Amino acid sequence: MHFLHRHRGLVPYLLLAPGLAWLALFFLVPMYYLGYTSLQTGDLFSGYAFSWAWENYSDAFSLYRGHFARSLQYAGLATLFALLISYPLAYWIAFRGGRWKNLLLLLVIAPFFVTYLIRTLAWKTILADQGFVLDVLRTLHLVGEDGRLLATTTAVVAGITYNYLPFMALPLYVSLEQVDRRLVEAAEDLYASGTKAFLRVTLPLSVPGIFAGTLLTFIPAAGDFINAELLGTPRQQMIGNVIQSRFKEVADYPQAAALSFVLIAGLLVAVLAYTRAVGSERATQGTVA
Amino acid sequence: MSTSAANPGLRAQPRDDGSRPAPAVSDVRLERVTKRFDDVVAVDDLSLEIEHGSFFALLGPSGCGKTTTLRMIGGFEEPTAGTIFLGEQDVTGLPPYKRDVNTVFQSYALFPHLSIFENVAFGLRRRGAPRGEIGRRVGEALELVALGGLEKRKPRQLSGGQQQRVALARALVNRPRVLLLDEPLGALDLKLRKQMQLELKGIQNEVAVTFVHVTHDQEEAMTMADRIAVMNEGRVEQLGSPSELYERPRTAFVAGFLGVSNLLPGTVSGDAAVRLDGGGEVRVTPDALAGRTGRVALGIRPEKIRLGGDEANVLEGVVEERSYIGVATQYIVATPAGLVTVYSQNSEPSAAAAAVGSRMSLNWPPEATFVVDTTQEVPK
Ligand SMILES: Nc1ncnc2c1ncn2[C@@H]1O[C@H](COP(=O)(O)OP(=O)(O)O)[C@@H](O)[C@H]1O
Ligand SMILES: [Mg+2]
Numbered sequence: 001m002h003f004l005h006r007h008r009g010l011v012p013y014l015l016l017a018p019g020l021a022w023l024a025l026f027f028l029v030p031m032y033y034l035g036y037t038s039l040q041t042g043d044l045f046s047g048y049a050f051s052w053a054w055e056n057y058s059d060a061f062s063l064y065r066g067h068f069a070r071s072l073q074y075a076g077l078a079t080l081f082a083l084l085i086s087y088p089l090a091y092w093i094a095f096r097g098g099r100w101k102n103l104l105l106l107l108v109i110a111p112f113f114v115t116y117l118i119r120t121l122a123w124k125t126i127l128a129d130q131g132f133v134l135d136v137l138r139t140l141h142l143v144g145e146d147g148r149l150l151a152t153t154t155a156v157v158a159g160i161t162y163n164y165l166p167f168m169a170l171p172l173y174v175s176l177e178q179v180d181r182r183l184v185e186a187a188e189d190l191y192a193s194g195t196k197a198f199l200r201v202t203l204p205l206s207v208p209g210i211f212a213g214t215l216l217t218f219i220p221a222a223g224d225f226i227n228a229e230l231l232g233t234p235r236q237q238m239i240g241n242v243i244q245s246r247f248k249e250v251a252d253y254p255q256a257a258a259l260s261f262v263l264i265a266g267l268l269v270a271v272l273a274y275t276r277a278v279g280s281e282r283a284t285q286g287t288v289a
Numbered sequence: 290m291s292t293s294a295a296n297p298g299l300r301a302q303p304r305d306d307g308s309r310p311a312p313a314v315s316d317v318r319l320e321r322v323t324k325r326f327d328d329v330v331a332v333d334d335l336s337l338e339i340e341h342g343s344f345f346a347l348l349g350p351s352g353c354g355k356t357t358t359l360r361m362i363g364g365f366e367e368p369t370a371g372t373i374f375l376g377e378q379d380v381t382g383l384p385p386y387k388r389d390v391n392t393v394f395q396s397y398a399l400f401p402h403l404s405i406f407e408n409v410a411f412g413l414r415r416r417g418a419p420r421g422e423i424g425r426r427v428g429e430a431l432e433l434v435a436l437g438g439l440e441k442r443k444p445r446q447l448s449g450g451q452q453q454r455v456a457l458a459r460a461l462v463n464r465p466r467v468l469l470l471d472e473p474l475g476a477l478d479l480k481l482r483k484q485m486q487l488e489l490k491g492i493q494n495e496v497a498v499t500f501v502h503v504t505h506d507q508e509e510a511m512t513m514a515d516r517i518a519v520m521n522e523g524r525v526e527q528l529g530s531p532s533e534l535y536e537r538p539r540t541a542f543v544a545g546f547l548g549v550s551n552l553l554p555g556t557v558s559g560d561a562a563v564r565l566d567g568g569g570e571v572r573v574t575p576d577a578l579a580g581r582t583g584r585v586a587l588g589i590r591p592e593k594i595r596l597g598g599d600e601a602n603v604l605e606g607v608v609e610e611r612s613y614i615g616v617a618t619q620y621i622v623a624t625p626a627g628l629v630t631v632y633s634q635n636s637e638p639s640a641a642a643a644a645v646g647s648r649m650s651l652n653w654p655p656e657a658t659f660v661v662d663t664t665q666e667v668p669k
Pocket of ligand 1: 326330353
């Protein structure tokens with residue numbers, strides 16, 4: 001205790017230490033090994049050796065460019081749909097939920113009580129060729145007689161959207177809940193109709209929620225492989241599927257590591273650009289004056 | 290605050306469309322308006338007329354329905370019954386954004402994501418004012434509230450008093466028919482509040498817009514308003530100029546809410562006289578009696594009572610308490626009619642003489658006497 005009294009300046013660092021140690025152990029060390037592995041050559045039988053094998057990276061771009069593009073596209077679409085579905089939902093709960101708020105929020109996160117895999121398998125049943133959803137769509141002639149839902153891009157994007165929806169809905173709810181209702185009244189007092197008041201006041205004040213929600217949805221969605229695996233075909237394979245099969249099936253660890261590295265770096269650049277575009281102040285600041 | 294010649298646009302009285310009604314027409318009229326929240330009657334069959342260009346105060350204790358009344362004029366609450374007019378127009382069912390009224394909210398409600406300029410420009414933009422005009426009018430409005438040069442700041446970078454001025458500028462820049470203010474000075478400290486009272490009054494004179502000012506502070510209402518409606522339990526108890534309300538309160542509630550008064554129970558004993566319960570007859574003006582008969586309460590303000598003299602009304606008593614309060618000395622005098630509070634100006638040397646236990650002769654003229662129905666503040 002005497003030591004701490006005499007060196008008060010050290011206290012913040014001591015408090016930070018466990019977190020930093022955790023990060024070092026479980027983030028930096030694995031990242032180092034990932035980078036190290038990505039520059040190796042060899043196979044499971046003859047072993048792997050470090051050889052500055054940059055071709056793993058050039059292969060990542062030349063052979064798997066399509067998978068990367070598809071991942072970004074699917075993740076982008078799923079994020080967009082999740083936003084379009086969640087915003088009205090979160091808005092309604094925050095502004096009109098009244099005493100049902102907590103129950104409604106519980107319902108939003110209810111799917112989390114079931115494991116990811118089971119949830120996605122359930123979707124497989126729902127979208128199946130004999131499933132009732134397809135039956136209804138066929139009866140309404142929205143889908144042709146030989147049309148399918150399962151094993152399509154639609155199914156994969158829908159699955160991702162569904163699985164990550166709560167990650168979008170919760171931050172949106174939090175930021176909308178914080179919007180001071182009196183500001184909306186002030187806007188209406190200043191000749192803004194309900195729509196205008198929403199566009200000029202509520203929407204801008206919910207930007208931090210939109211920002212957090214899109215990041216929390218997009219980043220994991222871009223690395224997802226379960227939905228493509230269970231709801232798609234090889235033509236819907238995302239980069240996550242490639243990494244998974246390189247790693248587990250072919251035991252091409254160096255290639256899998258290089259692909260992972262490219263994905264991480266790509267996402268990092270995308271997030272930085274996005275933060276820049278939104279404006280870091282608006283993205284993170286609270287909505288209260 | 291600048292009341293210099295820098296802002297001809299806001300000071301100019303004629304409206305853009307020249308539709309300003311003749312001064313005789315009231316700007317706001319409430320006709321038998323009632324507002325119920327579930328089982329609470331917030332506003333109870335209230336009728337009110339607010340003259341064009343006046344500084345009107347809604348005064349009353351917390352919970353008496355002032356805010357609800359203001360919100361119904363602004364369009365944020367719809368009356369359960371009754372009609373609201375702005376000028377000639379029935380606006381009862383109109384949403385806020387279709388009413389030619391602006392509000393200075395109690396919490397200011399400045400938009401935190403917008404600059405001061407954009408806050409003030411908000412209403413003009415919604416109405417599609419041309420760019421050049423927006424710049425000019427926002428500048429004038431900020432000049433009016435002495436905040437020129439702060440256009441680029443965000444609300445959270447301003448002090449409470451400055452935010453209050455921005456809220457005022459944001460409302461006034463639209464040149465509304467009526468400006469509604471809900472306890473606008475409530476969050477300011479005493480010194481700033483006193484200063485802002487005078488500034489607000491000055492601004493109102495300058496822009497000649499009808500102000501409807503809600504407050505629970507009787508001194509604030511008296512300082513600022515031309516006319517005051519004293520509210521109690523959702524109804525208007527009395528409406529009048531500050532001096533009318535002070536000199537001639539019609540109910541015990543009004544007499545007690547605006548300053549200190551002595552209320553002595555008695556019975557009407559003539560067309561200009563009341564016999565006090567403790568004996569002795571007091572002369573009043575027929576006007577003050579207003580045709581009342583039977584049991585009444587007689588009211589006298591403490592500072593209207595003289596110690597000795599030859600006024601028409603005399604009450605003998607014994608000094609029970611004496612306290613020095615600077616400009617005056619306060620006596621509590623036991624009389625046959627009850628305890629009477631007297632303020633004696635310390636400019637009079639005689640005042641210093643009366644000690645506790647000494648006899649005193651209280652004098653006051655009939656014109657300084659008012660009559661109310663009962664000593665009870667809230668009639669049953
Ligand atoms: N939205 C509301 N829901 C229920 N009761 C309300 C609401 N607004 C006001 N009231 C009630 O109406 C009465 C008058 O309130 P208010 O107009 O705010 O009074 P004041 O502004 O004079 O303090 C109070 O009893 C208050 O509790
Ligand atoms: Mg109030």
